[in-house]
Amino acid sequence: MLASEVGVDLAKVQGTGIGGRVTKKDVEQFAAAAKAAPPTKAPGATPATPAAPAEGDQVVQLTRVRRLIAENMVRSKTTIPHAWQTQEADMSGVVAHRNANKAAFQKQEGFSLTYLPYVMAATISALREHPEVNSTFNETELIIHRDINLGVSVGLEDTLVVPVVRRADGLSIAGLARAVNDLATRARNKQLKADDLSGGTFTVNNSGTFGTLFSYSVINPGQAGILTMEAIVERPMAVSGMIGIKPMMYLCFSFDHRVLDGLMAARFLTSCRKWLEAVTLDLPVY
Structure with missing residues (x-):
């Protein structure tokens, strides 16, 4: 007793x-x-010993933004069970549409028409079809957002920011392009406001600009996923029993496994791919 x-x-x-x-x-x-014995620490509770620079090493102090990014990424990877899928999209229709419209677009808007607005439009269509992807996991509930506020990764010289295009589903290809150009320009000029960086419900990443083929992007806390468009590469593909050269692009999807299972993620990714592959010259730019 x-x-x-x-x-x-x-x-x-x-x-x-x-x-x-x-x-x-x-x-x-x-x-x-x-009672007298000192408490034992749980495995892994001991903080890591800071690395000491060796002779000749350069020590660069982290900026406030870089520290915040580091904290955010650690929070994401420790609280969100990441899973990943990829599909390959035939970008022939998108490439043809852009080539047919880029000169007139440049003349009217004053900046280049890129492939990013097309992938954003595909993402918006897929999010409308699969609203659970546009959501936030909230411990005992899932908050499915009415508005589609797309975060867009913008790489700067020494950091990366994710400004948000609000109510992106109400914008055309040209409208999406304008919004991205405006945010990217203000980001480079350090003119973004706090509101520009908050409220995102899903994120699109464009690391393919730098030639990447497969990216495992980290999900922004509060979101259920991030879609990365990779480089468009011409590859030999089998078409109706013949070999043809097609502009192909991988779509990589990191998703929160608490929100989406593999089947749901695959359906979302398939919707994105099918939208891109269905683009014809009749798609309105404005």
């Missing part, structure tokens, strides 16, 4: 009584020793 009262496991007590039996005194001494 005494052992249970003081929280002692009798199996761990060395008995000093007749035949090795555990006495009341043994229990009291064991309990007192346990």
Whole structure:
């Protein structure tokens, strides 16, 4: 009875009584020793020892933005169970549409028409078809957002920011292009406001600009996924039993496995791919 009262496991007590039996005194001494002993730290609780620079190393202090990014990424990877899928999209229709419109677009808008607005439009269509992807996991509930506020990754010289295109589903290809150009220009000129960087419900990343083929992007906390468009590369593909050269692009999708299972993620990714592959010259720019 005494052992249970003081929280002692009798199996761990060395008995000093007749035949090795555990006495009341043994229990009291064991309990007192346990209280006096310093608490043991859980595995992994010991903080990592900071690295010491070697002779000739350069030490660069982190900027406030870089520290915030680091904290955000650690929070994402420690709280969100990431999963990943990819599909390959035939971009023939998108490439033809852009080539047919880029000169007139440049003349009217004053900046280039890129492939990013097309992928954003495909993402918006897929999010409307699969609204659970445009959501936030909230421990005991799932918040499915009405508005589609697309975050767009913008790489700067020494950092990366994700400004948000609000209510992106109400914009045309040209409207999406204008919004991205405006945010990217203000980001480079350090003119973004706090509101420009908050409220995103899903993110599109364009690392393919730098030639990447497969990216495992980290999900922004509060979102259910991030879609990365990779480089468009001409590859030989089988078409109706013949070999043809097609502009192909991988779509890589990192998603929160608490929100989406593999089937749901695949359906979303398939919707994105099918939208891109269905683009014809008739798609309105404005």
